[in-house]
Amino acid sequence: MKRTGGTDAAKRAAGETAAELVDDGTVVGLGTGSTAAFAIRAIGRRVDAGLDVRGVATSFAARELARECGIPLVELPDVTGVEPGDCGVGAGIDLAIDGADQVADGDLIKGGGAAHAREKLVDDAADRFVVVVDRSKVTETLDDPVPVEVLPDARGSVADRVADLGGEATLRTADRKDGPVVTDNGNLVVDCAFGRIDDPDALATRLSVLPGVVEHGLFVGIADEVYVGDDGGDVDVRWG
Numbered sequence: 371m372k373r374t375g376g377t378d379a380a381k382r383a384a385g386e387t388a389a390e391l392v393d394d395g396t397v398v399g400l401g402t403g404s405t406a407a408f409a410i411r412a413i414g415r416r417v418d419a420g421l422d423v424r425g426v427a428t429s430f431a432a433r434e435l436a437r438e439c440g441i442p443l444v445e446l447p448d449v450t451g452v453e454p455g456d457c458g459v460g461a462g463i464d465l466a467i468d469g470a471d472q473v474a475d476g477d478l479i480k481g482g483g484a485a486h487a488r489e490k491l492v493d494d495a496a497d498r499f500v501v502v503v504d505r506s507k508v509t510e511t512l513d514d515p516v517p518v519e520v521l522p523d524a525r526g527s528v529a530d531r532v533a534d535l536g537g538e539a540t541l542r543t544a545d546r547k548d549g550p551v552v553t554d555n556g557n558l559v560v561d562c563a564f565g566r567i568d569d570p571d572a573l574a575t576r577l578s579v580l581p582g583v584v585e586h587g588l589f590v591g592i593a594d595e596v597y598v599g600d601d602g603g604d605v606d607v608r609w610g
């Protein structure tokens with residue numbers, strides 16, 4: 371679920387500071403959401419000024435914004451050495467910059483924009499994953515609902531299994547759409563409230579093995595640094 375307390379000034383500070391980390395001649399993962407958008411626009415301005423970079427978008431929205439900003443794009447298989455009929459080896463993303471909905475002790479809840487499946491794929495593949503957030507996202511422990519992308523037919527069975535785990539699943543709907551939110555991958559999202567999550571790693575493992583779960587929004591041990599912006603334009607680098 372989106373936390374809406376942060377200001378644009380704080381998001382801008384985090385996003386634009388992280389955009390300075392992009393080196394010439396590299397591949398950068400482009401995150402989703404309003405904070406990552408500040409980074410994408412800043413990278414676009416650097417491209418205008420001559421920066422040679424290729425972007426891998428984490429969502430339809432990130433791709434559209436990157437195109438608007440003139441950032442050359444490649445697809446993930448283009449940087450993983452995949453040949454037809456082959457799995458390829460490793461990934462060639464140097465740096466990923468992405469937002470988060472909640473951060474505690476360097477672990478994240480993501481998926482407020484329903485893009486967490488592809489975000490995890492890109493962010494985890496990067497040599498360095500920098501999270502950009504405003505201060506309202508940083509808490510002592512994770513306790514927001516965890517977005518879980520599910521195959522459409524699995525929404526009921528996953529909700530049952532989430533209840534067995536002590537959680538409560540709610541099918542995500544949108545304000546300006548009849549029916550549920552459909553992800554970029556054609557799936558549904560159930561937001562699963564567990565209250566305080568004392569062991570995110572254990573919960574992540576339990577959610578991952580549920581039949582019909584495509585991806586959940588717990589990002590445990592994936593982030594390398596978290597850039598926390600404040601209203602005055604300062605950025606605190608944590609868990610680096």
Ligand SMILES: O=C(CO)[C@H](O)[C@H](O)COP(=O)(O)O
Pocket residue numbers: 372373401402403404405406468469470471479480481482483484485486489
């Ligand atoms: O996980 C995400 C999308 O799936 C976003 O990164 C997250 O929702 C943060 O967005 P914002 O910066 O707009 O608060």
